[in-house]
Amino acid sequence: MRVNVAGWSNSREVRVEGGKVQFEVGMDHNHCSTCASRVRHVEHALVQKDIPHRFFGGGGSALFVELDGPPQGVDLRDHLGRALNVAVR
Numbered sequence: 001m002r003v004n005v006a007g008w009s010n011s012r013e014v015r016v017e018g019g020k021v022q023f024e025v026g027m028d029h030n031h032c033s034t035c036a037s038r039v040r041h042v043e044h045a046l047v048q049k050d051i052p053h054r055f056f057g058g059g060g061s062a063l064f065v066e067l068d069g070p071p072q073g074v075d076l077r078d079h080l081g082r083a084l085n086v087a088v089r
């Protein structure tokens with residue numbers, strides 16, 4: 001599915017796979033200063049909250065970050081928003 005992030009110009013792809021959620025951050029940090037700042041923002045939020053995650057992709061295609069899916073009863077958008085310090089709609 002696609003989601004919108006407040007203040008980010010393009011929608012992002014979100015996939016749920018095997019209890020994990022994968023969020024399209026942007027292109028990789030080498031693409032442009034905007035992508036680099038998105039990657040830094042997401043990484044900082046996850047590290048600060050000590051949330052296990054991994055980045056994959058990039059290198060000419062979209063860079064995704066994967067983390068655990070929401071606990072039961074928690075909305076996927078809220079879960080991502082809290083984990084990544086963004087407002088997901």
Ligand SMILES: [Zn+2]
Nearest residue numbers: 027031032035
């Ligand atoms: Zn870019």
